[in-house]
Amino acid sequence: MEIRRDVFQAIADPTRRAILGLVALHAMTPGAIAENFNSSRQTISKHIQILNECALLTQTQSGREIYYHFNPGKMKEVADWLEPYRKLWDERLNAMDDLLNEMQAKTQVQKNS
Amino acid sequence: MEIRRDVFQAIADPTRRAILGLVALHAMTPGAIAENFNSSRQTISKHIQILNECALLTQTQSGREIYYHFNPGKMKEVADWLEPYRKLWDERLNAMDDLLNEMQAKTQVQKNS
DNA sequence: TTATATTGCAGCCATATAACTGCACATATA
DNA sequence: TATATGTGCAGTTATATGGCTGCAATATAA
Numbered sequence: 001m002e003i004r005r006d007v008f009q010a011i012a013d014p015t016r017r018a019i020l021g022l023v024a025l026h027a028m029t030p031g032a033i034a035e036n037f038n039s040s041r042q043t044i045s046k047h048i049q050i051l052n053e054c055a056l057l058t059q060t061q062s063g064r065e066i067y068y069h070f071n072p073g074k075m076k077e078v079a080d081w082l083e084p085y086r087k088l089w090d091e092r093l094n095a096m097d098d099l100l101n102e103m104q105a106k107t108q109v110q111k112n113s
Numbered sequence: 114m115e116i117r118r119d120v121f122q123a124i125a126d127p128t129r130r131a132i133l134g135l136v137a138l139h140a141m142t143p144g145a146i147a148e149n150f151n152s153s154r155q156t157i158s159k160h161i162q163i164l165n166e167c168a169l170l171t172q173t174q175s176g177r178e179i180y181y182h183f184n185p186g187k188m189k190e191v192a193d194w195l196e197p198y199r200k201l202w203d204e205r206l207n208a209m210d211d212l213l214n215e216m217q218a219k220t221q222v223q224k225n226s
Numbered sequence: 227t228t229a230t231a232t233t234g235c236a237g238c239c240a241t242a243t244a245a246c247t248g249c250a251c252a253t254a255t256a
Numbered sequence: 257t258a259t260a261t262g263t264g265c266a267g268t269t270a271t272a273t274g275g276c277t278g279c280a281a282t283a284t285a286a
Contacts, residue, residue, distance in 0.1 A: 064253040072201035074182035088185035177283040
């Protein structure tokens with residue numbers, strides 16, 4: 001094993017996914033984020049740090065408060081990885097495949113006749 | 114911590130993502146899959162088991178060989194989770210947002226004048 | 227039958243993970 | 257100035273993870 005701090009590792013944890021869901025609505029401070037969970041503030045802070053390290057979050061300081069912002073561009077990396085698989089479940093594309101197969105089958109029949 | 118065996122956990126590991134990439138092309142046996150990696154066959158087998166447990170893979174037996182198939186429907190769960198975030202990075206949708214904001218700004222000016 | 231191949235399972239080990247607590251530091255506020 | 261608040265960091269602990277090896281079970285081949 002080695003230390004991995006990538007997007008896939010980050011979103012593997014359900015608490016971190018929930019944090020992303022919150023921060024995506026509007027930037028929040030660690031304290032405000034932690035109020036939404038049963039875990040201790042420090043525990044949530046650690047999750048935020050992990051999300052921050054892999055650039056899913058960015059931060060802006062305002063006095064002693066730190067606002068964490070959602071970074072959509074990083075999330076897109078997951079979507080990009082997922083994209084090639086999309087055609088395998090997309091019904092619209094499957095319907096098009098079916099159509100193409102049907103046309104090809106018809107051609108086969110013509111060839112065989 | 115508790116045992117989690119969900120799709121997000123499964124795709125967190127780079128080896129497992131690579132396995133998915135292979136099997137998505139065509140169903141494969143554990144032995145054939147393992148040939149593509151430096152890890153031991155048993156280690157790869159364990160990864161396959163994890164992917165199988167969370168239904169990212171399905172299996173069909175043929176004599177003593179077991180073919181593992183990619184299950185796109187399960188992968189779609191990730192895409193569905195990702196979907197609400199899409200508008201945050203999609204340029205086309207951002208352009209539409211900009212247009213709407215512009216129209217609203219124009220209305221503001223009219224109100225203020 | 228005997229040997230070989232394919233696979234899964236059990237057990238071990240080092241390290242990563244996710245939770246906790248305590249504390250230090252900087253910034254507001256009384 | 258003294259106190260309260262917001263935050264991060266260090267250290268501890270229990271458990272999960274990912275790698276390995278050895279072995280058993282089944283199916284094919286010689």
